[in-house]
Amino acid sequence: EPEVTQTPSHQVTQMGQEVILRCVPISNHLYFYWYRQILGQKVEFLVSFYNNEISEKSEIFDDQFSVERPDGSNFTLKIRSTKLEDSAMYFCASSESLAGGSDTQYFGPGTRLTVL
Amino acid sequence: AQSVTQPDIHITVSEGASLELRCNYSYGATPYLFWYVQSPGQGLQLLLKYFSGDTLVQGIKGFEAEFKRSQSSFNLRKPSVHWSDAAEYFCAVGLEDGGSQGNLIFGKGTKLSVKP
Numbered sequence: 001e002p003e004v005t006q007t008p009s010h011q012v013t014q015m016g017q018e019v020i021l022r023c024v025p026i027s028n029h030l031y032f033y034w035y036r037q038i039l040g041q042k043v044e045f046l047v048s049f050y051n052n053e054i055s056e057k058s059e060i061f062d063d064q065f066s067v068e069r070p071d072g073s074n075f076t077l078k079i080r081s082t083k084l085e086d087s088a089m090y091f092c093a094s095s096e097s098l099a100g101g102s103d104t105q106y107f108g109p110g111t112r113l114t115v116l
Numbered sequence: 117a118q119s120v121t122q123p124d125i126h127i128t129v130s131e132g133a134s135l136e137l138r139c140n141y142s143y144g145a146t147p148y149l150f151w152y153v154q155s156p157g158q159g160l161q162l163l164l165k166y167f168s169g170d171t172l173v174q175g176i177k178g179f180e181a182e183f184k185r186s187q188s189s190f191n192l193r194k195p196s197v198h199w200s201d202a203a204e205y206f207c208a209v210g211l212e213d214g215g216s217q218g219n220l221i222f223g224k225g226t227k228l229s230v231k232p
Contacts, residue, residue, distance in 0.1 A: 041224070043206060044222070044224060104162055105210075107160035109158060
């Protein structure tokens with residue numbers, strides 16, 4: 001069964017450093033998402049992406065964050081200058097269409113980001 | 117604002133006992149409803165979803181959920197719990213309105229422990 005993959009599984013970085021989290025969505029999906037889950041808290045929406053542009057973003061997704069689909073398969077989340085509070089599990093998801101419509105978002109296993 | 121409430125943070129049941137995990141949502145229209153499960157160290161796996169039609173939906177692993185519009189609830193049930201069901205369960209709402217393009221709103225999750 002097709003699945004969303006994410007690399008790395010765990011990333012440790014120093015505060016102020018840039019990190020790039022990578023995701024390979026399911027191949028025929030058109031909509032891509034990033035969510036994060038701070039330890040002990042709920043999963044929060046960050047951004048959705050379609051047709052090479054951001055569809056929607058939350059308040060969390062400030063200027064430090066960016067997303068890109070650099071080629072036909074990868075979908076990346078970049079954090080320009082990490083802060084301690086960016087430590088979280090980051091989930092990538094994809095769907096054939098908008099999940100608010102009639103489709104389902106499929107999630108990857110997550111990347112645990114630890115900022116020291 | 118739209119929200120999802122899972123009132124139980126942690127539930128412990130005996131193996132073989134029945135299970136009900138509660139989920140309430142706040143939204144003006146009929147939402148799209150999902151239950152995801154997260155096993156330790158794993159990503160989010162879709163258990164079931166409700167979009168329309170029959171209010172009792174069947175999912176994987178023997179789970180079912182019932183949408184009750186009058187109570188704004190979408191409780192997850194399983195008649196006989198297995199030790200492998202120990203995990204964290206998340207209820208989520210997908211919206212389709214002018215202000216949202218498909219992001220999911222999650223509850224805080226309910227951690228299920230199963231005792232032998």
